Amino acid sequence: MNKIKSYDASFVFLPSVVIGVVLVMMMQWCRKGRKGSEIPGKLGIPFLGETFAFLAAVNSTRGCYHFVRLRRLRYGKWFKTRILGKTHVYVPSVEGAKTVFANDFVVFNKGYLKPMRDMVGKKSLLCVPQEMHGRMRRLLSDPFSMNSISKFVPKFDHELSERLKRLENSGKSFRVLEFSMKVAFDGICDMLTSITDASTLDQLEHDITYVTDAMLSFPLMIPGTRYYKGMKARERLIETFKAKITKRRNGEEASDDFLQSMLQRDSYPPNEKLDDEEIVDNLLTLIIAGQSTTAAAIMWCVKFLDENKHVQDRLREEQLQILRNKPAGALLKYEDLMSMSYGSKVVKETLRMSNVLLWYPRVALDNCTIEGYEIKKGWNVNIDATQIHYDPDTYKDPMRFNPSRFDEMQKPYSYIPFGSGPRTCLGINMAKVTMLVFLHRLTSGYTWTVDDEDLSLERKAHIPRLRSGCPITLTRLDDTYMTNS
Numbered sequence: 001m002n003k004i005k006s007y008d009a010s011f012v013f014l015p016s017v018v019i020g021v022v023l024v025m026m027m028q029w030c031r032k033g034r035k036g037s038e039i040p041g042k043l044g045i046p047f048l049g050e051t052f053a054f055l056a057a058v059n060s061t062r063g064c065y066h067f068v069r070l071r072r073l074r075y076g077k078w079f080k081t082r083i084l085g086k087t088h089v090y091v092p093s094v095e096g097a098k099t100v101f102a103n104d105f106v107v108f109n110k111g112y113l114k115p116m117r118d119m120v121g122k123k124s125l126l127c128v129p130q131e132m133h134g135r136m137r138r139l140l141s142d143p144f145s146m147n148s149i150s151k152f153v154p155k156f157d158h159e160l161s162e163r164l165k166r167l168e169n170s171g172k173s174f175r176v177l178e179f180s181m182k183v184a185f186d187g188i189c190d191m192l193t194s195i196t197d198a199s200t201l202d203q204l205e206h207d208i209t210y211v212t213d214a215m216l217s218f219p220l221m222i223p224g225t226r227y228y229k230g231m232k233a234r235e236r237l238i239e240t241f242k243a244k245i246t247k248r249r250n251g252e253e254a255s256d257d258f259l260q261s262m263l264q265r266d267s268y269p270p271n272e273k274l275d276d277e278e279i280v281d282n283l284l285t286l287i288i289a290g291q292s293t294t295a296a297a298i299m300w301c302v303k304f305l306d307e308n309k310h311v312q313d314r315l316r317e318e319q320l321q322i323l324r325n326k327p328a329g330a331l332l333k334y335e336d337l338m339s340m341s342y343g344s345k346v347v348k349e350t351l352r353m354s355n356v357l358l359w360y361p362r363v364a365l366d367n368c369t370i371e372g373y374e375i376k377k378g379w380n381v382n383i384d385a386t387q388i389h390y391d392p393d394t395y396k397d398p399m400r401f402n403p404s405r406f407d408e409m410q411k412p413y414s415y416i417p418f419g420s421g422p423r424t425c426l427g428i429n430m431a432k433v434t435m436l437v438f439l440h441r442l443t444s445g446y447t448w449t450v451d452d453e454d455l456s457l458e459r460k461a462h463i464p465r466l467r468s469g470c471p472i473t474l475t476r477l478d479d480t481y482m483t484n485s
Contacts (some may be wrong), residue, residue: 016343027446038087039373041067041071046438049082051218061456065174065358065386074423077387078373084114085268088380090359091370092387094394098413099370100383101421105130110423111363116462119230120288121238121281125426135267136396137426139274143191143258144426146334149433154331156187157437163332164441167224173451176302176364176467181205181295183303184434188290193244193281194255205234206241211284212292226460226483234284241280259283286427293356296463298438299356299470301346304401305443306450306472311346311403312443318342335483337436345403347435351417353401355386356463360419384418447471 044050050067057067066089071079076091100108101396110126117127125136142148160183167174185205189195192445195204205289214230221228248263274282305312311393322336336341359382364375375381390398394414395405418425425431442448452468 002316026076036431037372037374038078039078040075042327043080043082043087043088045087049085049087051083054081054083055089055218057362060460061123061459061467062075064216064462065355065459065464068358068384068386072387075094078371079402080357080379086111086380087378089375090382090384090387092384093371094388094391094411094413096370096381097388097416100360100381101413101419101423103276104362104421105133106364107365107368108381111361113216113361115217115219115227118219118227119211119215119234120285121234121277123275123278124285125282126285130405133422136274136278137284139262139272140286140426141469142261144253144428144430145285146429147328148191148258150334151428152187152191153334153337153433153437155190156183157332157441158436159187160437160441161445164445164474168446168476171331171473173471173473175471177295177465177469180298180438182191184186184203184295184359185287185291188433190286192258192286194257194259195244200240201475202238207237208287209233210292211460212288212483213330213460216420216460217289228379237284238280241283242276245279247277251316255445258286272348273436289425291462294434296356296465297350297431298435299466300356301350301435301439302442302448303450303470304350305346306355308401311401313361315342315346315439316443320420322440323444332437332440334433336440337433339351340436340440342403343431343436343439345406346384346439347418348406348415349401349403349430352389352395353399355389355417357417357419358386358464359384372412383416388416390412444477446474446476448474 003016003077012291042050052062053065058064059069060066071081072092078090080087080089082088091097109130112126120126123132125133125140126134127310163179163183164404166369167179182205185208186201188197188202189201195201210229210233212230214226214233216227217230219227244253244259245263248260249266254260258281262274305315318340321338326336362381362383362415364377364379364381368375369379388394392398394411413420418428418431449472451471451473456467458465458469
């Protein structure tokens, strides 16, 4: 009988304990919820976390953003993960982007994956701490001034026109990605360092390719790995730049370019000049940024225009009208680009849809909350430009290529192909100018056919690029296009 009573008491007592524990947990959860909600996601094992899953996406033809896409399906728009020992949170909203960008240097700082930091260098503008950023950004702004860009436009237009003519005369198919990477690379090297020798440019481009290929690699300095090849290529590039600096200082050569403008500051106070390590790290950074992102955007633009003939026709008419208003054979001037109203919208829509910069990495400098979610000090906070640009609540029918959507003003922080705030990309105007010149010469001089419709992405790339490179064959426009008004 006593045993039965004891059992009955336990039967009543245990559920009461469970209920009490649940109530306490709920109260704690509610209190926690008022501070900030837990972000869903899987951190995995210490250090490695989901690193191998991320690298698997990088090495696939679906691209590194496939890693993000799969976790959104599993956890929702907000999620966290762990890559190379760091906790990463992906911020998917306009309001979240506003919170982070508006608090750059205050609550957040830039935070790249280790292989990216190692490839560009610790004194790259992308990696320096807040106290160095303002001075460096101001001193690096010269090649992107209106004066420099105005000089760049006709030079780039001339070189581009000649190369397109040679391709059209050959009648052969060519990969837009390779072509645009080469012409952008040669143009930026000329502007920054006045290097025009073909063999030197080929060697530099070869090494730059190794560096960019290593940006999303596993950081092991073992011969044969992508990281090792990238670091060795970086060493060769730095040696080349330092040798050129020595020649300039010894008076063996001189040119009116970015490098010369930096060396002319040798006698200036420390806060008004860059040291040699800062110069070479940022030369490398500017060349990579000026080549890879712009070239990829041009490739996507050609693809989008091929798929949307009505947009292509409207753009062509605008560009032909500009040609009709200029003397025959005249090169473009910066002022001509300012009259490309529809062309500018085509560029904007291309950058929105192609998302050559998939997300913007930051590091939380202290505990904080974003839209009610808890962010801990030291976490990487990635502003997901791709999710924002494809959000149907922000852009109607976001998967449709529609330049006319930019007839209307966009909500702040909803269009961020160059970032925003104090860290907005320095090359924003250079990228737009390069794309407009390319689109002008392509659409006002030629029609084209895309020779490979495969949408698979290039493996190991830190920006989305078609594996095919978008091969096209050019056909020169009939003269009637020029005479029709």
